[in-house]
Amino acid sequence: MILIIIFGCTLTIFAIESGPTCDCGQLRILGLKQSRMQGQDVQELQRQLKELGFYKRELNLVYDWNTYLAVNKFQKANNLTIDGIVDEKTWLNLAQALDKGKSQEVASEKLKPPEGEVFLLIDAYKKQMTVYSDGEPYHKFPVAVGKPSTKSPIGEWAVIAKDAHWGGGFGVRWMRLNVPWGIYGMHGTNKPGSIGTAASHGCIRMFNRHVKILYSWVDVGTRVKIIGRRDPIKITHNLRSGQSGKDVLLFQEKLREHGLDPGYTDGRFGDSTKKAMKDFKYIYGLKDDLVGDENTFYILNIK
Structure with missing residues (x-):
């Protein structure tokens, strides 16, 4: 496994x-137009072309004539249709070309x-x-x-x-x-x-x-x-078996911090979390109803 x-x-x-x-x-289909296309995707295109040696100018966010020429050179070198249009096929070929040059893995x-x-x-x-x-x-x-x-x-x-x-x-x-x-x-x-x-x-x-x-x-x-780092999670209602979400995930984490085993912290209130909840309520003398309520959250220090 x-x-x-x-x-x-x-x-x-x-x-x-x-x-x-x-x-x-997801990227737009880029090309040379009378009203110049601009954006971060154009800059990303220029950056990739520059790394591969096809674009010699400064990155400027604008699909201009120099970008068009660089795309044509890349397409010619990779046996693609030479039209200056950057579609999914051109993006994928750029990625593959950069993978070959940058990756040092076996x-x-x-x-x-x-x-x-x-x-x-x-x-x-x-x-x-x-x-x-x-x-x-x-x-x-x-x-x-x-x-x-x-x-x-x-x-x-x-x-x-x-x-x-x-x-x-x-x-x-x-x-x-x-x-x-x-x-x-x-x-x-x-x-x-x-x-x-x-x-x-x-x-x-x-x-x-x-x-x-x-x-x-x-x-x-x-x-x-x-x-990794995540945004704060708030629990705004009682938690019960069968529910799922970020609040359940936080609940599982807190149960684990208290020495109980809720199973995987996967945001699903399933059998393992039910067992941990049952043990928790027994230890603290709470009502054996398998419901995460205000008393439960207080003991688990969930605000």
Whole structure:
């Protein structure tokens, strides 16, 4: 079994069967127009082209003539249609070109899968994923995590869906986590320059070549834990079995701090949390109703 720990893209909620729908910074189709296109996506394009040696000017946020010429040169060098239009195919080729130049990791065919029990630790502070095998560090990958306004979900999750053919503007591979308040996952990126930063809408971005390696190591059911900085959580109502959300996650954390075992801190009030709640109420002589109420929150120091 593989266990993964992640720190750190929210997405609109859809059923798993509908496939991943990620809002992780989707880019416009860029091109040279009479009314010049401007924005951070243009600057990201210029930055990538400059790193690859195709763009020689200063970054200026404007899709101008010099940017157009640089795009044409890149498209010609990579056997793409030479039209100066930056669509998903061009973004993906840019990502792949940068992956080849920047990544110092061993190629996937030379990096053997971990043989022991595996878990992943994704540290939102360090922007790094560490793969453990039988409790020992096995390999590390740099990642991008959620930006301050859209932090990655902190907690202990599981992989509930995988898609090997997911690509387009977001790079390759998709592994979804069972976060109850949104769709979050790990995937490749068309923004390799964001790796090592807090830049996503909450998802974990990886270099495309790295996420291909990870994908082969992860199964549906793999446990995932995410640690990092998060926004304050308030509990505004009683908590009961069957509920889910950030308030339940906080409740689970507090039960664990008091020496009880609520199971995974996954924001779901299930059987393990019910057992911890039963033990808690017995210890403190509270009514055995399995309801998190004002008395419970007071003892757990939840404000």
